[in-house]
Amino acid sequence: MKKSLWQKDAGHNSFDKLSKNLSADVLIIGGGITGLTTAYNLIDKKYNVVLLEGDKFFSGTTCKSTGKLTYLQDLKYQDIYNIYDFQTAKLYYEAQKDAIRLAKKIIKDNNIDCDLVKSSSITFTNDEKEIKKFDKEQDILDALDVKYYITSKEFDKKEVKRLIMVKNTYVFNPVKYLKGVLKTVKNAKNIKVYENSRVTKIKKEDKHYVAYANDYEIEAKKIVIACNYPFFTIPGFIPFKTYMEKSYITATKVSNTKDICGITSSVPTVSFRYHQDGDTSYFIYLNNSSKICDKLNYKKNYDECVENAKGITGTNPNYKWTNMDVMTNDSLPLIGRISEDDRNVFIATGYNTWGMTNGTIAGKIIYDLISDRKNKYEEVFNPSREMTLLKFKNFISNTILSNAKAYTFNLIKKNPSWYKDKAFVTKIEGKRMGVYFDSEGKEHKVSNICPHLKCFLTFNEVDKTWDCPCHGSRFDVDGNVVKGPSCYNIKIDETKPLN
Numbered sequence: 001m002k003k004s005l006w007q008k009d010a011g012h013n014s015f016d017k018l019s020k021n022l023s024a025d026v027l028i029i030g031g032g033i034t035g036l037t038t039a040y041n042l043i044d045k046k047y048n049v050v051l052l053e054g055d056k057f058f059s060g061t062t063c064k065s066t067g068k069l070t071y072l073q074d075l076k077y078q079d080i081y082n083i084y085d086f087q088t089a090k091l092y093y094e095a096q097k098d099a100i101r102l103a104k105k106i107i108k109d110n111n112i113d114c115d116l117v118k119s120s121s122i123t124f125t126n127d128e129k130e131i132k133k134f135d136k137e138q139d140i141l142d143a144l145d146v147k148y149y150i151t152s153k154e155f156d157k158k159e160v161k162r163l164i165m166v167k168n169t170y171v172f173n174p175v176k177y178l179k180g181v182l183k184t185v186k187n188a189k190n191i192k193v194y195e196n197s198r199v200t201k202i203k204k205e206d207k208h209y210v211a212y213a214n215d216y217e218i219e220a221k222k223i224v225i226a227c228n229y230p231f232f233t234i235p236g237f238i239p240f241k242t243y244m245e246k247s248y249i250t251a252t253k254v255s256n257t258k259d260i261c262g263i264t265s266s267v268p269t270v271s272f273r274y275h276q277d278g279d280t281s282y283f284i285y286l287n288n289s290s291k292i293c294d295k296l297n298y299k300k301n302y303d304e305c306v307e308n309a310k311g312i313t314g315t316n317p318n319y320k321w322t323n324m325d326v327m328t329n330d331s332l333p334l335i336g337r338i339s340e341d342d343r344n345v346f347i348a349t350g351y352n353t354w355g356m357t358n359g360t361i362a363g364k365i366i367y368d369l370i371s372d373r374k375n376k377y378e379e380v381f382n383p384s385r386e387m388t389l390l391k392f393k394n395f396i397s398n399t400i401l402s403n404a405k406a407y408t409f410n411l412i413k414k415n416p417s418w419y420k421d422k423a424f425v426t427k428i429e430g431k432r433m434g435v436y437f438d439s440e441g442k443e444h445k446v447s448n449i450c451p452h453l454k455c456f457l458t459f460n461e462v463d464k465t466w467d468c469p470c471h472g473s474r475f476d477v478d479g480n481v482v483k484g485p486s487c488y489n490i491k492i493d494e495t496k497p498l499n
């Protein structure tokens with residue numbers, strides 16, 4: 001898979017792979033912003049902590065994001081207000097502001113050089129039909145007492161119909177940030193970290209849980225699921241509360257940077273920011289951000305993103321990559337106890353592409369819950385919150401209809417007589433298979449059904465992977481998992497779990 005601009009800064013540090021049975025007070029599964037911030041909050045506390053990263057560190061969603069640390073998140077406050085009420089929108093706003101403060105404190109206290117710079121944030125639209133929404137968002141921002149502007153010297157484009165801008169927001173390099181946090185976490189006496197240690201199963205025992213990774217067992221009193229998308233359905237029923245969004249991103253060298261970053265209000269989203277890397281300035285441009293099922297032609301989306309970026313900068317992008325995040329049907333993240341029956345299992349997911357703030361606040365909320373302390377955001381982000389009619393309607397449109405679209409896109413095609421660098425779906429002895437002919441004409445055959453929740457896989461011509469459009473699992477052409485939640489490969493003759 002293509003690397004992001006940030007991942008060039010990952011370096012060559014390697015960490016141990018889990019190679020023995022362990023026991024822990026707290027097991028954290030996942031080493032992105034959520035897992036590492038949770039671990040950070042547990043440093044030198046009374047718990048013995050193990051953190052397992054399934055891949056290499058710096059390979060997850062965080063490291064392919066656009067790295068904006070902002071509380072102006074498209075038209076977020078009215079999304080929440082429309083489903084809930086003003087009080088809920090206010091709590092969400094306060095959580096974002098707290099998260100920015102916390103991230104800045106972590107950076108300062110640990111001297112993390114992560115290119116943190118102030119950058120005004122704007123939400124804008126070129127579409128007349130969106131104007132009313134901007135009026136409403138401004139009303140809510142007024143009620144929240146947020147200082148905002150409706151013009152911007154730095155972003156002066158005549159096709160823009162409306163914009164909202166706030167100051168005191170930031171951008172940073174998410175890989176350099178995570179590297180800094182990981183350095184502090186790994187030096188803590190009470191925390192052990194491992195990479196290439198993917199958890200494939202959790203079993204509940206009488207007084208503790210057992211997690212399985214690399215053929216070893218970790219016995220833990222409390223478990224934090226920080227793996228972006230959980231690899232199990234029960235408890236929590238996360239697939240019923242969420243859907244996936246995918247985006248295409250480029251970074252292009254430009255002559256200078258501007259202190260502004262922005263996002264459009266409508267879907268498919270366009271977003272941008274600048275980044276100063278030593279003497280080199282980059283313009284980062286994101287395009288075609290939408291439910292995966294709405295835009296299944298991966299190559300077309302990629303090409304469009306590159307063309308648009310070229311149109312703005314006049315030159316070919318230096319980096320291109322894709323990223324996906326977990327979206328919730330009610331616009332609020334899912335952070336806290338996974339269910340009332342499993343009070344010692346905590347989850348943090350569903351950040352709706354705003355995980356630099358939500359992942360940071362999640363680390364604090366989960367630390368408070370682990371320590372039996374009150375947290376003012378516990379209720380509002382509670383993963384077991386009620387399913388209202390509107391949320392249910394969103395579930396139908398986001399998940400069920402999307403699956404139908406994926407199915408139609410993926411209708412079985414006739415086996416062509418000869419293909420090079422092409423993939424198709426066919427039935428062999430009654431089983432749905434994905435077949436890819438590589439550039440030398442060699443055939444690679446895999447199952448076309450995702451082992452996670454039995455969705456149909458679509459071929460991604462850009463990365464040469466079979467991708468699940470519903471929950472984000474990805475497999476290489478030989479059927480190996482390259483990204484969860486699936487814990488199983490899709491090799492034709494291999495149906496056993498990875499570990």
Ligand SMILES: Cc1cc2nc3c(=O)[nH]c(=O)nc-3n(C[C@H](O)[C@H](O)[C@H](O)COP(=O)(O)OP(=O)(O)OC[C@H]3O[C@@H](n4cnc5c(N)ncnc54)[C@H](O)[C@@H]3O)c2cc1C
Binds near residue numbers: 059064066199354
């Ligand atoms: C295109 C795009 C741009 C974005 N830009 C921004 C932005 O500018 N600002 C912002 O606030 N947010 C942004 N986001 C959202 C943000 O990137 C995510 O919400 C956030 O990074 C999620 O963090 P995480 O720690 O939950 O997940 P991750 O960073 O994905 O970390 C999870 C880790 O768990 C590991 N893992 C998975 N399964 C297992 C397992 N079974 N066992 C062990 N480990 C496992 C993974 O390898 C991974 O390293 C963006 C998202 C997208 C898609």
